[in-house]
Amino acid sequence: MKLSFRWYGEDDKVTLKNIRQIPGMHTIVSAVYDVPVGEVWSRESIAALKSAITQMGMHFEVVESIPVHEDIKLGKERRDYYINNYCENIRRVAEAGVKCICYNFMPVFDWTRTQLDHVLPDGSTTLVYYQEQVDEVNPLESDSDLTLPGWDASYSREELKDIVAQYQNMTEEKLWDNLQYFLERIIPVSVECGVNMAIHEDDPCWSIFGLPRIITSEQNLDRFLKLVDVPNNGITLCTGSLGCSGHNDVVKMAAKYAAMGRIHFVHMRNVAVLPNGFEERSHLSSCGTLDMYAIMKALYDNGFDGYIRPDHGRMIWGETGRPGYGLYDRALGATYLNGLWEAIEKGDK
Numbered sequence: 001m002k003l004s005f006r007w008y009g010e011d012d013k014v015t016l017k018n019i020r021q022i023p024g025m026h027t028i029v030s031a032v033y034d035v036p037v038g039e040v041w042s043r044e045s046i047a048a049l050k051s052a053i054t055q056m057g058m059h060f061e062v063v064e065s066i067p068v069h070e071d072i073k074l075g076k077e078r079r080d081y082y083i084n085n086y087c088e089n090i091r092r093v094a095e096a097g098v099k100c101i102c103y104n105f106m107p108v109f110d111w112t113r114t115q116l117d118h119v120l121p122d123g124s125t126t127l128v129y130y131q132e133q134v135d136e137v138n139p140l141e142s143d144s145d146l147t148l149p150g151w152d153a154s155y156s157r158e159e160l161k162d163i164v165a166q167y168q169n170m171t172e173e174k175l176w177d178n179l180q181y182f183l184e185r186i187i188p189v190s191v192e193c194g195v196n197m198a199i200h201e202d203d204p205c206w207s208i209f210g211l212p213r214i215i216t217s218e219q220n221l222d223r224f225l226k227l228v229d230v231p232n233n234g235i236t237l238c239t240g241s242l243g244c245s246g247h248n249d250v251v252k253m254a255a256k257y258a259a260m261g262r263i264h265f266v267h268m269r270n271v272a273v274l275p276n277g278f279e280e281r282s283h284l285s286s287c288g289t290l291d292m293y294a295i296m297k298a299l300y301d302n303g304f305d306g307y308i309r310p311d312h313g314r315m316i317w318g319e320t321g322r323p324g325y326g327l328y329d330r331a332l333g334a335t336y337l338n339g340l341w342e343a344i345e346k347g348d349k
């Protein structure tokens with residue numbers, strides 16, 4: 001496995017100097033943030049990103065994310081324009097040496113939580129999702145002053161209302177069709193460029209606000225992989241996104257998709273599954289519901305050799321910053337993952 005770490009660029013409070021000191025760090029996971037969703041990334045911005053990373057002795061091999069414009073998910077007329085741009089972005093990051101691109105196909109909202117600073121008994125803070133709080137929010141009511149953390153700040157409330165409304169009559173089947181249309185056009189480009197596409201599961205892995213969500217379960221991942229059945233069309237196995245539903249057997253999925261060679265990127269995160277939602281916890285297995293050892297072992301045993309990054313961390317030791325993406329707890333997570341991997345590898349010899 002290649003250990004990696006997400007970095008939000010020069011504005012990130014966590015610096016590349018910090019990250020390079022985490023033992024075993026190989027790859028920086030990042031993106032170009034200076035253009036609106038759907039537009040082409042400049043070669044200069046890609047090159048600047050790469051040079052900042054390589055100067056610090058690390059690699060720039062994973063992009064997270066090239067976001068998918070809503071017109072593509074909605075199947076609107078302008079989708080071909082945005083798909084062409086998407087293909088151009090694949091080509092450009094591939095030219096810079098990127099090997100893996102993470103993206104998602106969630107309508108409107110990326111990951112959703114109800115609170116970003118829930119205090120755990122040990123005094124650390126974490127991200128949580130409580131269903132009853134989500135049920136109080138109606139994004140179609142623009143006069144409601146309820147918003148959820150993590151919502152895309154680039155939309156005004158009116159725009160958000162409008163975009164959610166456009167999905168009101170969209171079925172899951174239609175979203176599948178639109179995903180297939182997209183994949184049929186981008187995957188051949190990724191094959192040509194030698195890049196692996198790695199779709200991220202929906203987080204949480206169920207429908208919110210009546211919006212269709214399809215990358216949610218083993219059955220649906222099976223269907224996804226068959227849409228364009230080539231190795232480059234793969235997944236980001238996000239343990240927290242899948243594991244927040246008791247219906248998903250993450251260990252089984254890790255083993256199965258690794259054996260198929262379709263896991264290109266792994267987000268390792270532990271969650272405590274609760275009757276009304278979930279709380280993100282530290283990476284250690286005993287701190288949450290997921291068996292992190294068993295997941296790593298399933299990956300190892302099935303020949304996984306892609307990128308892994310510690311996913312969200314809590315805020316500990318008084319750190320403040322981007323929720324889920326501080327330095328300290330993610331660094332602890334990275335070290336834990338290193339330890340698991342070394343023990344599994346040596347135990348196998």
Ligand code: DNO
Nearest residue numbers: 064065102103104110111200
């Ligand atoms: C959350 C992340 C997601 C992920 C996207 C991939 O912290 O895991 O935002 O980057 O869903 O497109």
